Amino acid sequence: MLTDSTGAQHSRQRDLASETALRGTPETENILQTVTKREKEQAKGMKGDLVFRYLTTCFAFSILAILALMLYEMTGESMPSIRAFGWKFVSSSDWDAVQGVFGALPYLYGSVVSSVLALLLATPLSIGAALFITEIAPARWGTIIAPLVELLAAIPSVIYGLWGVLVMAPWLQSTVQPFLIEHFGFIPLFQGAPYGVSMLAAIFILMIMVVPIITSITREVLLAVPLSQKEAAIALGATRWETIKMAILPYGKSGILGAAILGLGRAIGETMAVTMVIGNAPNISLSLLSPAYTMPSVIANEFAETTSKLHGSALMEIGLILMVVTLIVNGLARLLIWSVSKSANGGAA
Amino acid sequence: MMHGMAYRKAKNHLMNLVMLACTLAVLIPLGLIFFHILKMGVSSLSLDFFTQIPKPTGEAGGGMANGMLGSLIMIGGASLIGLPIGILGAIYLAEFGGSKVSTVIRFGADVLSGTPSIITGMVAYTLLVVPMKGFSGLAGSVALALIMIPIVLRTTEEQLKMVPGSLREASLALGVPFWRTSLKVTLRSAMSGVLTGILLAVARVSGETAPLLFTALGNQFWSRDISQPMAALPLQIFSFAIAPYEDWHKLAWAGALVLVTVMFVLSLTARFFGRSRHSG
Numbered sequence: 342m343l344t345d346s347t348g349a350q351h352s353r354q355r356d357l358a359s360e361t362a363l364r365g366t367p368e369t370e371n372i373l374q375t376v377t378k379r380e381k382e383q384a385k386g387m388k389g390d391l392v393f394r395y396l397t398t399c400f401a402f403s404i405l406a407i408l409a410l411m412l413y414e415m416t417g418e419s420m421p422s423i424r425a426f427g428w429k430f431v432s433s434s435d436w437d438a439v440q441g442v443f444g445a446l447p448y449l450y451g452s453v454v455s456s457v458l459a460l461l462l463a464t465p466l467s468i469g470a471a472l473f474i475t476e477i478a479p480a481r482w483g484t485i486i487a488p489l490v491e492l493l494a495a496i497p498s499v500i501y502g503l504w505g506v507l508v509m510a511p512w513l514q515s516t517v518q519p520f521l522i523e524h525f526g527f528i529p530l531f532q533g534a535p536y537g538v539s540m541l542a543a544i545f546i547l548m549i550m551v552v553p554i555i556t557s558i559t560r561e562v563l564l565a566v567p568l569s570q571k572e573a574a575i576a577l578g579a580t581r582w583e584t585i586k587m588a589i590l591p592y593g594k595s596g597i598l599g600a601a602i603l604g605l606g607r608a609i610g611e612t613m614a615v616t617m618v619i620g621n622a623p624n625i626s627l628s629l630l631s632p633a634y635t636m637p638s639v640i641a642n643e644f645a646e647t648t649s650k651l652h653g654s655a656l657m658e659i660g661l662i663l664m665v666v667t668l669i670v671n672g673l674a675r676l677l678i679w680s681v682s683k684s685a686n687g688g689a690a
Numbered sequence: 691m692m693h694g695m696a697y698r699k700a701k702n703h704l705m706n707l708v709m710l711a712c713t714l715a716v717l718i719p720l721g722l723i724f725f726h727i728l729k730m731g732v733s734s735l736s737l738d739f740f741t742q743i744p745k746p747t748g749e750a751g752g753g754m755a756n757g758m759l760g761s762l763i764m765i766g767g768a769s770l771i772g773l774p775i776g777i778l779g780a781i782y783l784a785e786f787g788g789s790k791v792s793t794v795i796r797f798g799a800d801v802l803s804g805t806p807s808i809i810t811g812m813v814a815y816t817l818l819v820v821p822m823k824g825f826s827g828l829a830g831s832v833a834l835a836l837i838m839i840p841i842v843l844r845t846t847e848e849q850l851k852m853v854p855g856s857l858r859e860a861s862l863a864l865g866v867p868f869w870r871t872s873l874k875v876t877l878r879s880a881m882s883g884v885l886t887g888i889l890l891a892v893a894r895v896s897g898e899t900a901p902l903l904f905t906a907l908g909n910q911f912w913s914r915d916i917s918q919p920m921a922a923l924p925l926q927i928f929s930f931a932i933a934p935y936e937d938w939h940k941l942a943w944a945g946a947l948v949l950v951t952v953m954f955v956l957s958l959t960a961r962f963f964g965r966s967r968h969s970g
Contacts, residue, residue, distance in 0.1 A: 386867030393869030394786060400775045401782035404798045404843065407836065411805070411813045418816055469712025477706055478713075486713070492957060493720050495890075497897025499924045500946045503931040504723045507939055549719045556716060580702035603804075610806025612900040617932055637808050637900070644812065645825075645904040660812045664805055671804035675797070 415661045422654035430658060436623055436639075438648045443655035445662070447623035451633040452663075455540060455615065456608035458629075459547035464601045466548075467555035474556075475563045476585055487560060494553035502617035505546040510537040510618055513545075518630055529627040538620040540633040546614050551604035558603060558678070562596030563589060599677030606670040610663065612637035636663050731947025734940035739948070744910055744926065750937050754945050756912045760827065760921040764906060765896055767831030767916065768838055773888065775835075776842025781872055783843070784850035796844070803840035810836040811901035819905060827913065827920030830906030834895040841894060845887025849880040886960040893956035897949055899924040923949055 422430065426443060433444025470490075474483045514537030521531040566589050574588035590597075620632020621642060636659050647653040693701075738753045745752035783792045814833035819825055853876050861871040877884065902908070902922050908929065909921040923945055930942035 383865075386870075389870070390868045393872065397778045397782035397786065401779040401787065401795050401843075403775055404779060404795055404802060404839065407839070408798050408802055410817075411809070414813055414816050415809070466712045466715050469709045470716040473709040473713040477709055486717075488961075490716070492954065495893060495897075495953060495957060496723075497899065497924060497949060497953070499897065499899040499928050499931075500727065500950060501723070503927060503942055503946050504726055506931055507942075508722075508726050549723075552716050553720070580698050582702040582705040583698065585705075606804055610808070612806065612808045613928060617928070637806060640808055640812065641900060641903055644815070645907065657812065660809055664809050667804060667806055668801055671801060672797075675800055 411664070415657060415664060419654055419658035419661045421651055422658040425651060426655075430655070431662075434623065434625060438643075438652050441649060441651050443651070445636070445639075445655070445659050447625050448634050448636045448639050448659060449662075450625050451540070451543075451619065451623075452609055452635040452637075455543045455547060455619070455633070455635060456605055456611075458544045459551060459608050460601060460605050462544070463548045463552045463555060463604060467552050467559055467600070467604075468597060470552075470556045471559035471563055472585060472589075475560055476581065476589065487557070490553045490560075491557050494557060498550065498611060498614040499617075501546055501550050502614035505542060505614055505618040506538065509545065510539075510542050513537055513539070513542055517541075521630070530629050533626075533628045533630045535630060536620060536632055538618050538632055539630050540619065540626075541629040543615050543619040543633065543635070544629070546618050547608045547611060550611065550614060551608050554607055555600045555604040558600035559593070559597050562593040562600065562678070565596070566592045595677045595680060599674045602670055602674035602677065606667050606674060609670065610637060610667050612641050616641050636660075727943065727946050727950055730940070730943035734944040735947060736944075739941070739944050743912060744930075744941070747935065752941065754921075754923055754926050754941060754948075756909065756921040757923040757926040757945070758948070760906065760909065760913055761896060761923045763914065763916065764827055764830045764834060764902075764920060764922060765892060767828065768834035768895055769888075769892065771831065772835035772838035772891070773842060776839045776891075777846050777877070777884065779839075779843050780846035780850060781877065783847045785872055785876070796847075799840035799843050802836070803844075806900070807833075807837055807898050808900035808903070811903060811905050814901065814905045822917070824917075825905060825907035825919040827906050827916035827918065830902045830920060830922065831916070833901035833905045834898060837895050837898060837901065838891045841891040842887055845890065846880075846884050849883030849887065850876055852883070853880050882963045886964040889956050889960035889963070893953045893960070896956070897924055897953060899928050 422443060426433070430443065430445055431449060432446060433442075434446040435442045435444045436447070437443075474486050474490075478486070514535050518535035518537070518539075518541070522533070522535065525531040570588045570592055571584055574584040579587060615635050616638040619635060619638060621634055621638055622632035623634045623639075624631055626633070640656050640660055640663075644653070644656050647656065736753075738751055739755075740753060740758070741755050742751065742753035743756045744754065779795070783795060787795065810833045813836070814829045818829040818832055822829070857879060858871055858876055861875040862868065866875070899922075902925050906922055906925065907919040908925040909919045911921075913920045927942045927945040927949065930938040930945070933939075
């Protein structure tokens with residue numbers, strides 16, 4: 342850009358010099374005209390560049406503006422509820438739209454329990470699957486399974502929910518839950534009646550949904566492990582498992598952690614599938630068999646038909662909490678994954 | 691490491707089996723989901739599904755034609771809003787942006803794409819539904835656009851960065867203004883990759899349900915007016931799946947089959963574009 346404009350200035354000075362020297366004859370008039378025409382075109386191009394620059398800058402910064410606007414709107418709309426309830430909003434479990442009393446504890450509890458347990462189940466499975474795809478299976482299997490897993494990560498959550506509520510929940514109700522009650526009923530986690538739609542159903546569906554995400558990111562992290570790292574272990578006579586344990590996993594540790602946290606972010610914000618299988622009852626119960634409720638679910642169910650301004654504001658505050666939590670969780674995950682890809686690049690160079 | 695070779699080999703085999711079991715545990719539920727969508731979807735799909743609107747409660751038959759039309763309109767609207775912002779923003783990041791500013795914007799885009807989609811619905815509600823005093827297809831489009839922008843921005847930027855600098859320099863040396871170089875040379879040579887990103891973004895929003903719950907709201911009848919509540923295929927799948935009627939469940943399965951097919955076609959087309967760029 343800079344060199345362009347100085348170049349144009351130089352040529353303009355030269356043109357001006359020749360202009361004064363050649364003024365008068367008809368041929369030079371002609372030449373002058375074409376020169377000024379070209380100059381005008383150049384000036385137009387430069388003006389175009391300026392407009393283009395401003396335009397693209399505006400659009401790029403609009404991302405930050407959107408984020409700021411989202412936070413501003415959510416905070417502003419939550420203010421009435423924040424003022425009315427303060428910290429009691431997150432410590433109380435009274436949620437009564439008729440009385441105008443709102444406490445979000447059951448939703449917080451449901452969100453935390455469902456996503457953390459889903460993640461605890463999903464992470465080892467995903468790491469195992471990613472290791473199998475990258476290290477054990479023949480390369481051709483990997484090229485089939487890996488895109489398949491990525492396609493699965495793109496299935497809309499409403500379809501997981503449809504399958505969850507019409508296939509999985511009835512199956513849980515008729516086989517898994519009676520089995521758990523009969524054989525493990527002495528543990529508080531598995532007490533109560535088999536409802537089908539329950540915390541357990543939500544945990545399972547979330548696990549099924551986040552597994553493809555964690556698997557595909559873990560796979561990328563594992564592929565970034567330098568070959569020399571593996572070769573060193575193999576040269577020392579390590580078996581395949583020992584290579585994985587000593588050379589590959591330690592190297593990809595923080596990247597895999599990042600993948601798991603990214604899965605957590607997805608699980609916390611997951612709305613449709615959970616709403617369809619969790620039973621939507623604001624209980625705080627130790628039993629995984631009883632219905633529960635999560636933050637996104639209560640927004641999905643109640644936001645379109647709020648009974649009062651305060652009700653809407655309370656739901657907004659839940660949304661704000663949800664947004665801040667996912668912001669922190671995703672930011673953390675990105676930093677971890679970035680740090681790995683950076684160090685991998687550094688190692689290669 | 692003081693164990694004998696036989697023990698180490700046995701452990702190796704055992705862990706191989708564990709990893710195989712993990713892979714199966716990942717693939718089996720997903721396989722089951724596909725199996726059920728295919729089985730239930732094919733048996734419930736009929737021509738009526740594509741031409742009829744839902745019948746009142748209790749009557750058999752009907753389809754989701756209005757939902758498919760509504761989804762098309764809203765995805766079109768979201769593309770009109772989201773694509774220019776995403777693509778031009780990406781040009782800024784790839785061509786002008788200083789490294790610090792770009793990092794902040796990139797991070798912002800990642801954060802935006804990580805926010806739960808129901809939040810974009812809430813924001814579109816306060817920005818459009820409240821001032822316009824009613825649910826509308828337009829609000830749905832805006833909510834979907836908020837999801838598209840970061841995806842398009844990031845993929846387009848990656849593609850623009852892969853265009854060799856010599857191509858830009860050649861165009862500039864011929865006296866082509868920078869803005870025309872960006873649009874006609876840089877963007878055009880990255881076009882197949884950019885298209886891949888656009889298709890993936892469209893595929894992503896075509897299945898989104900949560901942001902539409904309190905923006906487009908849904909509609910039981912034909913709806914073409916974007917200032918009015920509008921039907922959408924994912925919304926219909928949701929409300930029919932949780933309704934207690936067997937007939938409606940069938941329609942929901944048929945809808946799921948159509949949605950998954952559309953998304954797979956989009957993803958495969960995207961992959962095709964992505965591949966043709968590498969070979970060409």
